[in-house]
Amino acid sequence: MMLINCPHCGPRAQSEFVYERTVDSVAPAGASNDEAMQILFTRSNPRGVDDEIWRHTFGCRAWMVVTRHRVTNEISQVRAVGPEALP
Amino acid sequence: MNRYSAFGLLRGALNGQKHWQPAWRDPEPKAHYDIVIIGGGGHGLATAYYLAKVHGLKNIAVLEKGWIGGGNTGRNTTIVRSNYRQKPLHDLFEFGLKLWHNLSDELNYNVMFSPRGAMFLGHSDADMVKLAERGDAMRCDGIDADLMTRDEVAKLEPLLDMSRSARFPIEGGLIQRRGGTARHDAVAWGYARGADSFGVDIIQKCEVTGFVRDGDAVVGVETTRGRIGAGRVGICVAGHSGHVAGLAGLKLPVESQTLQAMVTEGVKPMINSVIMSQSLHCYISQSDKGGIVFGGDPDNWPSYAQRGHPMVMEGAIAQGLALVPALSRLRMVRTWSGVTDMSFDGAPIIGETPVRNLYLNGGWCYGGFKATPASGWTYAHTLATGSPHALNAPFALERFMRGATIDETGTGPMPNSR
Numbered sequence: 367m368m369l370i371n372c373p374h375c376g377p378r379a380q381s382e383f384v385y386e387r388t389v390d391s392v393a394p395a396g397a398s399n400d401e402a403m404q405i406l407f408t409r410s411n412p413r414g415v416d417d418e419i420w421r422h423t424f425g426c427r428a429w430m431v432v433t434r435h436r437v438t439n440e441i442s443q444v445r446a447v448g449p450e451a452l453p
Numbered sequence: 454m455n456r457y458s459a460f461g462l463l464r465g466a467l468n469g470q471k472h473w474q475p476a477w478r479d480p481e482p483k484a485h486y487d488i489v490i491i492g493g494g495g496h497g498l499a500t501a502y503y504l505a506k507v508h509g510l511k512n513i514a515v516l517e518k519g520w521i522g523g524g525n526t527g528r529n530t531t532i533v534r535s536n537y538r539q540k541p542l543h544d545l546f547e548f549g550l551k552l553w554h555n556l557s558d559e560l561n562y563n564v565m566f567s568p569r570g571a572m573f574l575g576h577s578d579a580d581m582v583k584l585a586e587r588g589d590a591m592r593c594d595g596i597d598a599d600l601m602t603r604d605e606v607a608k609l610e611p612l613l614d615m616s617r618s619a620r621f622p623i624e625g626g627l628i629q630r631r632g633g634t635a636r637h638d639a640v641a642w643g644y645a646r647g648a649d650s651f652g653v654d655i656i657q658k659c660e661v662t663g664f665v666r667d668g669d670a671v672v673g674v675e676t677t678r679g680r681i682g683a684g685r686v687g688i689c690v691a692g693h694s695g696h697v698a699g700l701a702g703l704k705l706p707v708e709s710q711t712l713q714a715m716v717t718e719g720v721k722p723m724i725n726s727v728i729m730s731q732s733l734h735c736y737i738s739q740s741d742k743g744g745i746v747f748g749g750d751p752d753n754w755p756s757y758a759q760r761g762h763p764m765v766m767e768g769a770i771a772q773g774l775a776l777v778p779a780l781s782r783l784r785m786v787r788t789w790s791g792v793t794d795m796s797f798d799g800a801p802i803i804g805e806t807p808v809r810n811l812y813l814n815g816g817w818c819y820g821g822f823k824a825t826p827a828s829g830w831t832y833a834h835t836l837a838t839g840s841p842h843a844l845n846a847p848f849a850l851e852r853f854m855r856g857a858t859i860d861e862t863g864t865g866p867m868p869n870s871r
């Protein structure tokens with residue numbers, strides 16, 4: 367189990383969180399249909415570090431962006447999601 | 454190839470079993486192959502076997518970064534079935550199931566296919582309606598499916614908790630009697646031995662680290678054992694599809710996730726079929742060695758770690774114990790996991806990519822072992838002819854951009870909510 371440092375609640379067990387999707391899969395508001403399809407239906411899926419959207423569902427219920435290594439599980443950053451955090 | 458037989462065993466008994474030969478060679482890579490397959494799992498090896506056997510091609514290599522069968526092929530819970538809902542899936546998996554029934558003879562290698570029945574339990578009226586629908590869809594396509602009453606379920610699996618106060622009450626089930634299990638390693642080894650006997654080079658400890666390009670075409674691969682030229686290249690790396698396709702600049706409709714399994718100490722026969730559930734995230738079978746094999750849902754977040762989290766394991770075990778309380782007496786002896794390639798409609802991808810001469814076989818999610826023969830057969834056809842077999846035509850990569858997904862659960866590009 368991972369320990370995720372919620373920006374609002376501090377370090378909490380992963381079992382309190384739910385993974386939603388990667389940051390690169392969120393289409394910006396003005397995207398065309400083709401762009402939105404491309405963004406929704408492909409992932410860079412790196413064997414390394416990626417930015418992921420998680421939610422502290424069984425805690426403060428806030429969304430956050432977790433920067434995590436997909437092989438070591440090391441979390442290098444957790445930041446709160448505000449209007450500027452997503453594309 | 455030295456054919457295996459009971460007579461051979463007997464003769465071996467007289468001379469101390471000294472006649473055994475390695476089942477495949479360990480060749481040095483050549484400078485060029487007509488077809489290079491990346492990934493020595495069951496699918497890659499089956500592809501090579503059918504390329505040689507059915508299409509008569511000679512100059513083929515399978516490149517494996519570790520040892521053959523060391524990926525998901527050697528880590529899966531070996532459930533073989535074709536009980537899906539949609540026609541393209543019926544056609545592909547049923548074609549595969551027919552090949553399974555004859556596979557040991559075909560390969561002269563005992564893959565221990567055991568059609569003991571694959572049963573889904575229903576826990577509510579809604580579950581039973583869903584199961585009836587699925588059974589009807591299967592029967593319409595000529596696939597066997599029988600809806601079971603509570604009594605029939607209890608008779609097949611006497612150790613299920615059938616009481617009305619059970620945590621997950623059982624209302625009935627749906628069984629595909631021709632489904633079952635097989636020996637995973639034997640599938641990889643049998644195909645490897647067969648392919649090798651046709652001259653296919655199986656090259657282990659050889660990781661593909663890049664592609665050699667000539668304009669818009671791939672003309673070879675860079676590997677940890679040097680550059681290897683290729684006419685056509687077929688990616689067949691399951692959980693590593695995203696990474697390897699990324700080396701060619703492609704972004705796939707795939708997310709890699711960890712899937713775990715576990716097994717108990719061996720006991721006398723107590724689970725007769727493969728028990729799955731319409732509502733739960735747990736499935737149970739008994740291996741031929743006697744161990745009770747448990748599986749559940751993937752760890753629902755992206756991972757290439759090939760090691761799972763106890764939290765997810767606990768969920769699967771808790772449900773399993775509720776279904777079969779007697780299992781609580783057993784000790785768990787091993788747990789492990791694999792990296793699965795979760796596609797964005799739950800169905801596989803077999804076909805060409807936007808890069809010329811580069812083909813993709815992946816997106817098998819948690820269910821590709823059962824498809825090993827069909828996957829190899831159709832991918833071999835695609836690699837040999839440059840165009841899809843009728844069975845894999847619906848599974849083209851570009852279906853996602855056309856909106857022509859084959860989505861059994863209707864969850865779209867969110868594999869974690871499947």
Ligand SMILES: Cc1cc2nc3c(=O)[nH]c(=O)nc-3n(C[C@H](O)[C@H](O)[C@H](O)COP(=O)(O)OP(=O)(O)OC[C@H]3O[C@@H](n4cnc5c(N)ncnc54)[C@H](O)[C@@H]3O)c2cc1C
Pocket residue numbers: 491492493494495496497516517518519520521522523524525526527528529530531532533659660661662689690691692693697712713714748789790791792793817818819820821822823824
């Ligand atoms: C725990 C678990 C349980 C499962 N249970 C079932 C089940 O009950 N029924 C079912 O039908 N399916 C099941 N599956 C899914 C099934 O195992 C897979 O879909 C199937 O085995 C995939 O076979 P494959 O040959 O494509 O992949 P693999 O066997 O994973 O082979 C891919 C190979 O590619 C190699 N490779 C990767 N990158 C490179 C590279 N760069 N260069 C060279 N080689 C590379 C890997 O080392 C690996 O050996 C399960 C999977 C898991 C993990």
Ligand SMILES: [Zn+2]
Pocket residue numbers: 372373374375376422425426427428
């Ligand atoms: Zn919080």
